Amino acid sequence: MSYEWSPIISRKPLRFPDGKRVALIITMNCEYWDLIKDSAEPYYAGGPAMLPDPLPGNVADYPNFTWREYGQRVGVWRLFQVFDQAGVPLSITLNAKTALERPEIVQYGQARGWEFVAHNFEQGELLTRYTFDEAREREIIHNTLSTYEAALGRKSRGWLSSSLRSTPRTPAICAEAGLLFFCDYMNDDQPYLINTPHGPIVNTPYSIEINDFTFFHRRAMTTWDAARMLKDNFDELRAEGAHGGRMMNIGLHPHVSGHPHRMACFRDFLAHAKAHDDVWWTTREEIAQWYLDQAR
Helix, strand or coil, X not given: CECCCCCHHHCCCCCCHHHCCEEXXXXXXXXXXXXXXXXXXXXXXXXXXXXXXXXXXXXXXXXXXXXXXXXXXXXXXXXXXXXXXXXXXXXXXXXXXXXXXXXXXXXXXXXXXXXXXXCCCCCCCCHHHHCCCHHHHHXXXXXHHHHHHHHHCCCCCEECCHHHCCCCCHHHHHXXXXXXXXXXXCCCXXXXXXXXXXXXXXXXXXXXXXXXXXXXXXXXXXXXXXXXXHHHHHHHHHHHCCCCCEEEEEEECHHHHCXXXXXXXXXXXXXXXHCCCCEEECCHHHHHHHHHHHHC
């Protein structure tokens, strides 16, 4: 795996289709957590917990489990309604176990033509645990992709690792499996190519900075602080986009963002962004295919 060092000031301007300045992707992370693990080690489930004291994996942590499950039972449907009513497409990252255990999420998104991205098998099984076990990493990725295909009726075109925790091998394994794009690397405001022995794969950057875990939990922003931050980020990227297109990814988690008091944040931001006609409301697959075609 390798990618070029490329300061943005040294690149040719990236011109998005139809003169769009900002490629805006709303990523909804639809994840599944096992209640218990066959381990006495602390169970890191991906992302911050509501109650921070970790329990062993083989001890049921009902406060944190049910807090997360709120997103599946209630929060995701509230968020889906907000974005559906705004006519905005979502990029849904999907654990394989979410597809198996929560098929209503798949059905809802498929009925609206939204994008789904393979997002590991189960959220608490980080690929970094298998840094020195390539066979096990390959098994997880291949099991995820085959389960995804069986549940959705099509192959996944991209990959996001749980908690973005991947190994140096992961892009190559994904490219070998025929995937078009990869989302783990957060080092740019534009897509770029990751070179692998199996050909290039397009990195479509995710963001922990523009992410509800960060602004609502790690930084304890209010609804209106978060709305202002999203608008400021968008406005700056849009201004820069006059000289070369920029990507903006907003990472959301239903158990974090799906509470009633947070809907005003997203409605306010959507109204602000939709007031501009130079926004490319897109998916990762669409932008990755476009970028790969430009790079050839």
